[in-house]
Amino acid sequence: MAMFIRVDLDPALQGDAALCKALVEACPVDIFKSPAEGQVVTVEENLDECTLCDLCLQAAPGKVTVVKLYREP
Amino acid sequence: MRFYEYESKRILAKAGIPLPKSHFCTTAEQAREAAVAIGGPVVVKSQVLSGGRMKAGGVKFADTPDEAAKHAADILVLPIKDLLPVGVLVEEKQQVVQEYYAAVTYDGRAKRPVIIFSDMGGIDIEEVAEQHPEHLSRTHFSALRPFSDYIAKTAVSNVGITGNDLTALTRIVSGLTRLFLDRDMTLAEINPIGKLADGRIIALDCHADMEQEAQRQHLDLLKDLGLVGDEKRQARPPTDFEMEAERIDGADPRGVAGNLTEFDGDLGLIIGAGGGSLTLFDAVRAAGGKPANYCEIGGNPSVSKAANLTKLIVSRPNVKKIAVMMNVVSNTRVDIVARGVVKGCIEAGFNPAEKIALFRIPGSWEGEGFAILEKYGVPYVDRTVSMDEAARIAVENMKKA
Amino acid sequence: MSILVDENTTFIIQGITGREAVTMARECLDYGAKLLGGVTPGRKGRQVHGLPVEDTVRAFTEAQRVDAAVVSVPPVGAADAVFEAIDAGIKLIVVVTERIPRKQVAQFVEYAQLQGVRIIGPNCLGMISPGKTRVGGIGGSAEATRRAFKPGKVGVMSRSGGMTVEIANSLSEAGLGVSTAVSIGGDAIIGSTYAELMPLFDADPQTEAIAIYSEPGGRAEYELADYMKRAGSKKPIVAFMAGRFMDEMPGMRFGHAGTIVEGRADTATSKIANLAAAGITVADRIGDIPRLIEEGLRGK
Numbered sequence: 001m002a003m004f005i006r007v008d009l010d011p012a013l014q015g016d017a018a019l020c021k022a023l024v025e026a027c028p029v030d031i032f033k034s035p036a037e038g039q040v041v042t043v044e045e046n047l048d049e050c051t052l053c054d055l056c057l058q059a060a061p062g063k064v065t066v067v068k069l070y071r072e073p
Numbered sequence: 074m075r076f077y078e079y080e081s082k083r084i085l086a087k088a089g090i091p092l093p094k095s096h097f098c099t100t101a102e103q104a105r106e107a108a109v110a111i112g113g114p115v116v117v118k119s120q121v122l123s124g125g126r127m128k129a130g131g132v133k134f135a136d137t138p139d140e141a142a143k144h145a146a147d148i149l150v151l152p153i154k155d156l157l158p159v160g161v162l163v164e165e166k167q168q169v170v171q172e173y174y175a176a177v178t179y180d181g182r183a184k185r186p187v188i189i190f191s192d193m194g195g196i197d198i199e200e201v202a203e204q205h206p207e208h209l210s211r212t213h214f215s216a217l218r219p220f221s222d223y224i225a226k227t228a229v230s231n232v233g234i235t236g237n238d239l240t241a242l243t244r245i246v247s248g249l250t251r252l253f254l255d256r257d258m259t260l261a262e263i264n265p266i267g268k269l270a271d272g273r274i275i276a277l278d279c280h281a282d283m284e285q286e287a288q289r290q291h292l293d294l295l296k297d298l299g300l301v302g303d304e305k306r307q308a309r310p311p312t313d314f315e316m317e318a319e320r321i322d323g324a325d326p327r328g329v330a331g332n333l334t335e336f337d338g339d340l341g342l343i344i345g346a347g348g349g350s351l352t353l354f355d356a357v358r359a360a361g362g363k364p365a366n367y368c369e370i371g372g373n374p375s376v377s378k379a380a381n382l383t384k385l386i387v388s389r390p391n392v393k394k395i396a397v398m399m400n401v402v403s404n405t406r407v408d409i410v411a412r413g414v415v416k417g418c419i420e421a422g423f424n425p426a427e428k429i430a431l432f433r434i435p436g437s438w439e440g441e442g443f444a445i446l447e448k449y450g451v452p453y454v455d456r457t458v459s460m461d462e463a464a465r466i467a468v469e470n471m472k473k474a
Numbered sequence: 475m476s477i478l479v480d481e482n483t484t485f486i487i488q489g490i491t492g493r494e495a496v497t498m499a500r501e502c503l504d505y506g507a508k509l510l511g512g513v514t515p516g517r518k519g520r521q522v523h524g525l526p527v528e529d530t531v532r533a534f535t536e537a538q539r540v541d542a543a544v545v546s547v548p549p550v551g552a553a554d555a556v557f558e559a560i561d562a563g564i565k566l567i568v569v570v571t572e573r574i575p576r577k578q579v580a581q582f583v584e585y586a587q588l589q590g591v592r593i594i595g596p597n598c599l600g601m602i603s604p605g606k607t608r609v610g611g612i613g614g615s616a617e618a619t620r621r622a623f624k625p626g627k628v629g630v631m632s633r634s635g636g637m638t639v640e641i642a643n644s645l646s647e648a649g650l651g652v653s654t655a656v657s658i659g660g661d662a663i664i665g666s667t668y669a670e671l672m673p674l675f676d677a678d679p680q681t682e683a684i685a686i687y688s689e690p691g692g693r694a695e696y697e698l699a700d701y702m703k704r705a706g707s708k709k710p711i712v713a714f715m716a717g718r719f720m721d722e723m724p725g726m727r728f729g730h731a732g733t734i735v736e737g738r739a740d741t742a743t744s745k746i747a748n749l750a751a752a753g754i755t756v757a758d759r760i761g762d763i764p765r766l767i768e769e770g771l772r773g774k
Contacts, residue, residue, distance in 0.1 A: 003419070004376075004412050004445065029375075048376045048412055052441070068441070070448040075725070122725075179576050181662045181732065182693040184583045199737050216580035257575050259662070260736075286549065286731070287575040309726070334726070347660055347729035348634020351689060351716035352760050358719055359759070367728060371636075400640035401622055403599075403614025404497075435643075437618050456643055459761025 002047035004070055007031060007056070010063040014039055019060045026059035074283050074306040077120045079162045080298050081281040085263070087294075088252040090245055091275040095164035104145030107163035108138035114166040117144040118278075122309065123154040131158070134166060156309055167277065172265035174198055174209075175228075175246050177253040185213040188250060190228040190242075194265030208232055220254060222247045241274040242266070256294060257287030314389065318368065321381045328374030328405070330382040330413075338363025340430065340471050341386040341395035343379075343414060345370030349400035349460070356464035357396065362471060365392045373405055379413020384421045387428055394430040396467035401456055407434045407442030415449050426450030430470040433463035476603035476654040477629065477674040477681070478566065478592075479542065483607050485566075486534050487512040488555045489547035490522050494611070498546060498570075499523055504616035507607040510534060513555075531562040542566040544600060544610055552596065553578035560591050568610050569595035569665070573731070579663045586665060593665025597730065599635030599657040604642075612657055613639055626651010628767055629675040631668050632687035633660050633694075633730065637716070641685050641763060648764035653681040660689070660730025667694045669701040676707050683767045686713040686754075688745065690720045691733040695745040699752035706753075710770025713749050714757045718742040 013019055020040035023032040029049040032040050056064045076084065079097040086092055096107035097120070108115045119131030126132055131153050135141035145161045172194035180187040191209040193201045201209050210231035214224045225247035229239055245266060253261040260282040267277045283291065295301065311319065314335045322331025329346070340362045344353045350369045357364050366386060370379065387395055397414050399405065411432065418425040432446055435456030446453045452470060454463055487502075489495050490512020499522050502509045511526040511534065518529040534540050543559040545552055545567060552571040559567050560582070567586070574596050586593045594601060600610015605625035612635065613619030622639050624646035632638040635657040642652045656671060658664055668686060675681045684707075688695050695713075702711075720728055721741040727734040735741055746756050755770060757763050 003416055045377075048416065051406070051409070052438075068444070070445045124725075179580060179663055180693070181664070182667070182697050184587075184663050184665075185580060186577075199739075215584060216577060217584050254577065257577055259576060284575050284577075286573040287577075290575075332728075334728070346634075346636045347733070348632070348637035348687060348689065348716055349640065351634075351720070351729050351733070352637065352640075352714075355716060355718045356759070369729065400634075400636040401643045402636065403618055403622075403639055404611065436639075437614050457647060459644065459759070460640065461759040461761045 002044060002069075004068065005047045005050040006067040006069055007042045007047060007050070008065040008067065009040065009042065013060060013063050019063065022059040023056055023064070026055040028053060028055070032056070074285060074288065075122050076281045076283070076298075077122065077159060078118065078278060078280070079120055079160070081279045082276070083298060084252065084256070084281055084294065085249070085276055085279055088248045090248045090263075091273065093165040093167055093275060093277065095162050097160055098145060098163055099149070099160040101142040101146040101149070104161055104163050105138045105142035108135060108141035111163065111165050115141050116164050116166050117141055117148060118162045118164065119148045119151065119153060119158040120160045120162055121153045121156050121158045122306065123156050126153050129153045167267055167275070168270040169265075169267040169277070170270055171268040173242060173268070174201070174264045175249055175266055176260065176262035176264070177250045177258070178260045180213060183213050186216055186253070188212045188214070188225065188228040188246060190232060190246060192232045192234060198264065220250055225250055237272070238268065238274065245274065245276065256291055257284045258282060259284050314366070314385070317385055318382060321378065321385060325375055325378040327378060328370070328372035330368075330370050330374040330378045332369040334367040336364050336366055337391070338365045339391055339393045340468070341365045341389065341392040342368060343370060343383060343386065343395055343397045344368060345399045345405065347371065352400070352460055353398050353464060356461040357468060359461065360465040360468040362464065362468035365389060370399065370410065371405060373409065374413065376409055376412045376416060379410050380417035380420060383414045383417025387418055387421045387423055394428055394471050396430045396464070398431065398433040398460065398463055398467065400460065402434060402436030404437065405434075406437055407439040408445060409438070410434055411442040411445040415445060415451065431463060431467035433458060433460070475678050475680045476606060477671070477678050478654060478656070479601055479603050479607050479609050481606040482508070483541045483609065484508045484510055484539055485542035485544060485609055486510050486531070486540055487544045487546055488531065488559065489545065490514055490527060491517050491520065492546060495546040496522055498544070498611040499525065501611060501613075501615055501619070502608055505608050505619055507609065510538065510540065531558050531564065535562045535564065540564055542568065542609055545569045545571060547571060549573045549575070553582050556582040556593070557585065560586055560589050565591050567591060567593050567665075568598065568600045569593060569659070570598060570600065570610060572597045574661070576661070576663055579661060583663060583665050594656060595659040595665060597661045598659035599638060601654060601656040602652075603654045604652050610657070612655065622646060623655065624651040627653055627680065627682040629653050629678070629681040629684045630655035631658055631671055631684070632656070633658060633689050633732070634687055634716075637687045640760070641687055641714075644761065644764050645685065645767070648768070650764055650767060653678060660732055662692055662732035668698040669694070672698065672701055672707065673705070676709065681709065683709050683771055684711045685763050685767060686711065688713055688715050689729065689733045690717045690735050690742050690745070691740050693739065695749055696739070699748045699754070702752040702754060710767065710773070711754045712757055712763050712766045712770065713754050714760050714763060715742045715746050715749075
């Protein structure tokens with residue numbers, strides 16, 4: 001279970017093959033995977049490896065939110 | 074990696090250095106057969122990496138095969154400095170009239186390889202160096218130019234040896250030096266070299282240490298000895314705890330979280346990096362703490378790697394708490410290590426606020442790291458608190474447990 | 475002033491397209507260092523952070539003045555890279571690479587001596603003259619480096635890269651600051667030892683005191699003690715010796731490749747006694763270094 005990081009995906013991402021691919025390729029710690037063309041999901045066991053590099057935010061502007069669970073009240 | 078005597082001797086034999094007849098045995102019965110094959114008085118020697126085996130009763134002489142078997146049976150179960158031998162070497166007993174010492178190693182001060190030779194072999198060479206310096210020669214040579222036999226001759230001649238002995242000893246020392254260079258050894262030592270009653274000169278005991286970094290280039294030799302290339306053999310073999318840490322470190326190439334050495338204390342340490350670990354280990358002991366382990370974290374280990382190392386350490390029954398401490402880090406990320414140790418504690422079923430005596434890693438991404446520690450109630454200090462002060466606080470928090 | 479490197483030092487990175495080297499290049503540029511580019515065979519024409527990548531060291535040295543090279547290539551190619559830099563005429567070479575077999579280190583160090591080239595490392599983080607330049611990954615990001623290394627009056631030499639930063643940070647926090655800090659490397663054979671760098675610090679007007687981090691293994695501390703007895707130094711020196719626990723564990727290697735107790739002279743205890751006898755203050759605790767430096771400066 002991820003304890004430190006949650007990544008929320010905008011439902012609008014599904015079906016956008018280019019953005020899904022860009023996300024999978026951007027993340028250095030493999031947080032995103034594509035179960036099928038035009039789909040993207042997060043990989044639970046890799047979430048806590050997130051280095052806060054923001055490459056996913058740049059790859060899909062406005063469509064991905066990285067939540068630091070340890071900053072939540 | 075250190076070689077056992079019997080392995081070192083096989084390496085010397087390949088280099089053409091004369092040796093007594095010997096057999097490596099792992100049972101008393103094999104030792105009996107070896108003594109029969111040698112056909113005369115033998116010496117039975119414990120094969121351990123720890124020194125001082127003579128004093129500890131690990132070397133015994135036998136006149137008959139039965140006696141050899143009996144000594145082997147005793148020595149095989151005799152621990153030397155807490156280590157059991159991997160076997161015994163049954164070797165032809167020699168009539169020695171004179172002993173010599175020869176070693177090749179690197180001299181970090183001269184930045185060159187050096188041959189050390191003495192005509193006072195068989196005793197502690199440091200003692201010879203201090204008390205009988207005229208009986209010891211140090212001959213540095215170039216690592217760039219091809220090795221030439223005259224250098225070995227110089228080493229032997231410099232302690233006043235001449236005649237046939239000079240020729241025979243030059244051949245041995247030269248062979249040893251070439252072997253040292255060809256096989257990337259950090260130390261190749263024969264102590265003693267023995268001159269026998271019949272005038273022959275042979276290597277009686279030896280010690281070879283191959284550079285860990287170069288092992289992969291000598292897999293042919295290692296395979297010949299029945300070894301694999303990545304063994305990290307030191308003065309004592311690794312414990313299960315150490316091997317498990319090694320496995321965790323090797324399973325994930327990201328950063329270092331390993332190099333663990335087991336100690337018998339109750340404070341688990343997650344410390345780094347090389348120099349930082351040495352400093353912190355001393356600081357914990359100086360503060361009255363009893364470390365359960367030494368280890369090193371460096372580079373950028375993944376969260377899971379740091380978590381797995383933490384889990385391994387906190388799960389040991391003797392570990393009451395852990396201290397997570399490093400020098401001011403430039404490359405290792407504070408937040409990633411913080412995530413790893415908190416996660417490791419929780420996954421092992423402990424509350425990080427109670428299990429972590431103190432967290433002291435200042436440096437890159439410390440803001441995020443400290444936020445994580447706050448969230449989980451883990452006690453921490455920043456760069457204004459020195460490493461020894463941090464160690465003192467950790468030991469104090471440990472006592473509160 | 476400072477020693478070895480300053481704001482005018484130009485340098486290249488050999489192996490610049492490697493993962494660690496790309497980061498190092500960024501950090502050096504951000505700090506304001508005069509990094510010219512780098513070498514990775516077969517990658518000519520590429521760029522790293524806008525800097526040119528060439529196939530050979532000569533491509534740089536034939537076109538411009540190159541004061542130094544940082545070697546950040548894997549162990550198997552590291553010695554070759556050092557030989558290339560020496561033959562291209564570079565006079566200061568920082569070898570970052572760890573795990574280079576000793577024989578190869580002995581070979582390139584010997585060649586460097588013959589050619590009048592200074593080597594720093596191997597197995598080091600490089601060096602920094604705070605506020606002027608940095609050559610190597612020492613200190614990490616430019617921001618972290620500026621925080622830990624404030625310009626000042628103490629020269630630092632350390633066998634541990636991490637401890638170079640730790641000590642510099644404590645000197646900066648204490649308001650003393652650093653003139654030049656050199657991570658000299660943790661291997662059994664290194665290009666420049668304490669004793670070889672001492673004359674540079676002694677001659678540097680900015681350096682008023684020297685802090686040294688040391689470990690068991692090797693004879694570099696004896697060489698330093700001998701230097702002190704022979705040449706002396708008018709500047710206070712404070713040394714710290716880590717790894718005292720290792721005295722009880724001969725034959726075990728901890729930390730760096732060069733850190734192993736093989737004989738009595740390798741032990742922390744014996745080195746501490748030797749340094750102290752040469753007039754060097756030995757700190758019992760790492761945190762005492764700034765206070766002991768201040769005392770030394772007041773006492774002079």
